[in-house]
Amino acid sequence: MPVPILKQRDYLIATIQAALTDDDLKKLRDALVAQVGEFRSRGVIVDVTTLDVMDSFAARTLRDLSHMSRLRGAETVIVGIQPEVAFAMVQLGLTLEGVPAALDLEEGLAYLDRKTKRKTAAK
């Protein structure tokens, strides 16, 4: 099942609706990285609220997505990780290092606003 990607101002928002296969995850990653260039986005939000498991492949794909989109000029933030999922992830050593995370979509938007404002202010 493909994940819909919404464009909202400078940001791309992908809300995962159901458990994804490895293939879907890769497609999502590639689509987001491509659209970052297409829409000249400054930020990407991946909402994983509905996921009740996060395996190593998913964690690695999200981390790759974050690094790839950063190289293309957009900050990626993962939002909506459930407490139980977070606990299980750190126990498995999947800490999503270097990937910003936020509580929910609202927080994620606030984070990106802060980040991108700082960038423009620095110019």
Next chain:
Amino acid sequence: MADTRTTRSVIAPLALESTTALLRELVAHLRENRTQLREEWARRITEAKLLTAMTPEEVFAEATAVYDNYLEALETGSIEALETYARNLSERIIPRGVETHEVVGIVLLLRDVLARSLFGKYPADFSRVLDAYEPAANRIANTVAVGFVQERERIIRQQQEAIRELSTPVLPVRERLLILPIIGIIDPQRARQLTEQLLRGIRINRAKVVVMDITGVPAMDATVANHLVQTVEASRLLGATVIVTGLSPEIAQTLVNIGVDLGKMNTVGDLQGGIEEAERLQGYKVVPITMEPA
């Protein structure tokens, strides 16, 4: 063949009967000499410096009760009443600080005192007396000791639960700032529970910053330190920053020895500093109210 089997099956109940009869006789003898034997026993308890947490009068009162229960169990062979009594006794004496070795010690002393008295009465026939007396006496000693230990374990379990329940409050101090004061030893189970509570607290309070104060934690081993690091990382996945405060020198040393990456951990000296740091992260600044002229 058939004959021996019949004889044997006849002998066995006979032997059992004679044992029961003998035991009854022995108990009658011990009842007769109750006062004297009880005093002898109490004296030996004092000599062996057992039950020092109790006054001599209390020891004597308990000794009387134990003596009577002991004889009853010996006579009837039923240990149910004794089990109940042992549980009651344990409930009373455990809070007084009576140790396991003392309880086992006094029961064994009583067993010896009684055996000696019986030996004095039946010197010729002593092995038969022992055959009857010892299994019953051992079973009683066993029952009392097990009863005591079980009661003690029950109390320990109860206390562990109580500690667990009140051990990890997650306190909101101001909007989106939580404090997690940790006091006492952290074991892996508590560390796990603490993490779960904190993560739930972060979600409910939509916390951005958590100050985890471990001033009250005396020591920490590698397992628990790793648990704390995991807590910090899990909180980050929920979008909250954790500031750890109040690390004692020993804990700091443990963390360095096990090679925890302190770059990931946000640490500040004390709780006050931690809250100030949290305010800074959240963009607050505390300024005194200027006194306005009246």
